[in-house]
Amino acid sequence: MSGKTTIKGNPSQYVKLNVGGCLHYTTIGTLTKHDTMLRAMFSGRMEVLSDSDGWILIDRCGKHFGTILNFLRDGSVSLPETSKELAELLAEAKYYCIAELAESCTKALNKKDKVEQEPKCGVPLITSLKEEELLISSTTKPAIKLLINRHNNKYSYTSASDDNLLKNIELFDKLALWFSARVLFLKDVISTSEICCWVFYGHGKKVSEVCCTSIVYATDKKHTKVECPEARIYEETLNILLYEKSNAPDQDLMQATSTRAAVSGMSYTSDEEEERSGRP
Structure with missing residues (x-):
């Protein structure tokens, strides 16, 4: 059985997250460290969906959620190399309203586009x-x-x-x-x-x-x-x-x-x- 609930606890309290089938284990302090949608979800302002085993369910692709958590922890993160993965991470950053990460992804994508448009062979x-x-x-x-x-x-x-x-x-x-x-x-x-x-x-x-x-x-x-x-x-x-x-x-x-x-x-x-x- 699954149901909706609100979560508000001590920053050191651990929570279990199921993001699109990818399981993560982190603290409320990490999730509420920055002013993002995750802070709203885990500070009692929004209801969250959980299953009978206590896993908080987030209906998003979990491929880049580990990168999202690392950014919340450290304030910076190594960005993916490929334009495809950068675009995927950008979409997740926008969904979770992580403006700084979204801006970094956008700049990296623009830089890649510029490099790809430059001539491969230049002869002065x-x-x-x-x-x-x-x-x-x-x-x-x-x-x-x-x-x-x-x-x-x-x-x-x-x-x-x-x-x-x-x-x-x-x-x-x-x-x-x-x-x-x-x-x-x-x-x-x-x-x-x-x-x-x-x-x-x-x-x-x-x-x-x-x-x-x-x-x-x-x-x-x-x-x-x-x-x-x-x-x-x-x-x-x-x-x-x-x-x-x-x-x-x-x-x-x-x-x-x-x-x-x-x-x-x-x-x-x-x-x-x-x-x-x-x-x-």
């Missing part, structure tokens, strides 16, 4: 050399910069150069999506020193670069040739990850993953490598 566009130096020196990540300038050219392009220029941009965007959490990606569109060049930085210093342009000679005039050496760019990207979250790259790993002098920051073409190794 370099506007000056000073800005570039500041970005690279202030980040704790390794960095990759693509210098791209379609109009920096005094010779006509070869037939495949425009396509290769686009391939470099597409590859840069793809790598930025994959590694944006681990690497700072920068795009330089104002420099006049190169047409297409990748530069790799570790601990604020230039480690290597891959220049994608060269001059070729035709029968009557010179042409600018743009290439997209994907394998070499992938290799340098993996090498630059060795500078992540460490004081210096692992030399053994650098040697195992690269056939070129990546540690010294020197970059050679395949022809230059053969000349240095003495192969024909």
Whole structure:
């Protein structure tokens, strides 16, 4: 049998609560500590429903009632991580008229919404050399910069150069999506020193670069040739990850993953490598 009754007792008196099937055991002092609906329920101002075993019945979901009690005890509480659970706790805080907890939940939800709306992958566009130096020196990540300038050219392009220029941009965007959490990606569109060049930085210093342009000679005039050496760019990207979250790259790993002098920051073409190794 269940019935309605009023409860008013010593603050140290314990009461048994059944909140949506979840059982809790706490004192009247905790329930009446703050000016909430629970104070009204357990200070004799409101009738409460109880069963034959003395459990006070509260017709709410009991999932977050433990958090409610902890807030009443301490005045603060660790909030849930997920937006779903935050919204659930907010609903319970509003039901029990716990204004401070409801406000904390609302702020946490607004903050999560703001973070979720921010871009996951941001690539700064370099506007000056000073800005570039500041970005690279202030980040704790390794960095990759693509210098791209379609109009920096005094010779006509070869037939495949425009396509290769686009391939470099597409590859840069793809790598930025994959590694944006681990690497700072920068795009330089104002420099006049190169047409297409990748530069790799570790601990604020230039480690290597891959220049994608060269001059070729035709029968009557010179042409600018743009290439997209994907394998070499992938290799340098993996090498630059060795500078992540460490004081210096692992030399053994650098040697195992690269056939070129990546540690010294020197970059050679395949022809230059053969000349240095003495192969024909």
